[in-house]
Amino acid sequence: MSRQEILDSVNSVFREVFDRDEITVNEETTAADVEGWDSLRHITLIEAIEDEFDMRFKMNEVTGMKNVGEMLDIIAERI
Amino acid sequence: MKHYSFEEMTIGMEASFDVIITEHEMEAFRVLSGDENPMHMDENYAKDRGFDGRVVYGMLAAAYYSRLVGMELPGEKCLINEVKLTFANPIYAGERLKVRGEVTDLREGTRRMKVKANMTDEAGNIRNEAVITVSFTEDVSS
Numbered sequence: 666m667s668r669q670e671i672l673d674s675v676n677s678v679f680r681e682v683f684d685r686d687e688i689t690v691n692e693e694t695t696a697a698d699v700e701g702w703d704s705l706r707h708i709t710l711i712e713a714i715e716d717e718f719d720m721r722f723k724m725n726e727v728t729g730m731k732n733v734g735e736m737l738d739i740i741a742e743r744i
Numbered sequence: 745m746k747h748y749s750f751e752e753m754t755i756g757m758e759a760s761f762d763v764i765i766t767e768h769e770m771e772a773f774r775v776l777s778g779d780e781n782p783m784h785m786d787e788n789y790a791k792d793r794g795f796d797g798r799v800v801y802g803m804l805a806a807a808y809y810s811r812l813v814g815m816e817l818p819g820e821k822c823l824i825n826e827v828k829l830t831f832a833n834p835i836y837a838g839e840r841l842k843v844r845g846e847v848t849d850l851r852e853g854t855r856r857m858k859v860k861a862n863m864t865d866e867a868g869n870i871r872n873e874a875v876i877t878v879s880f881t882e883d884v885s886s
Binding site for chain 2: 705708709711712715721722723724726727
């Protein structure tokens with residue numbers, strides 16, 4: 666799976682979790698850029714991404730990722 | 745009350761208990777919630793709509809899911825994050841019901857788990873179901 670394909674799938678998960686079809690994230694997107702991306706939504710998002718890619722994040726990764734790009738790095742490493 | 749930590753939980757862990765929802769609880773819930781819908785208050789109204797009698801408040805029945813996770817799975821450290829409820833069949837006051845829950849999902853990364861739960865009558869028919877997402881509290885005072 667290419668990085669762009671991973672990003673496309675991540676965008677689908679974001680749209681589903683936030684229930685907003687217009688959301689598009691990129692490598693630089695952070696929680697501050699997306700309305701409603703609070704700590705609880707972050708956890709819901711993480712679990713939805715785990716389901717989407719059939720992989721698991723470690724606890725330090727869940728709290729440590731700075732932007733979507735770092736999320737993609739971890740996903741790419743595990744799938 | 746149980747005191748399980750996240751690390752002590754395993755897939756398949758179960759808990760169950762029996763309950764009977766009484767008229768007293770129906771009245772208490774009416775006062776608490778302010779829900780005076782005739783489906784729950786008026787025997788004839790409910791029967792006219794095809795039910796056997798006044799229907800127990802769904803959210804009153806669901807309160808036992810709070811007990812399930814708050815007292816048993818995992819107990820003390822429980823913090824409910826999400827509940828998905830399905831009210832499959834009506835419950836009537838005085839019926840004996842079994843509340844059951846089973847751990848079906850554990851996420852190390854987010855330290856959350858899912859408990860799949862249901863309430864069944866004495867014949868084993870499911871009256872309602874829930875998927876409860878739970879996180880674990882920690883003492884941060886020291």
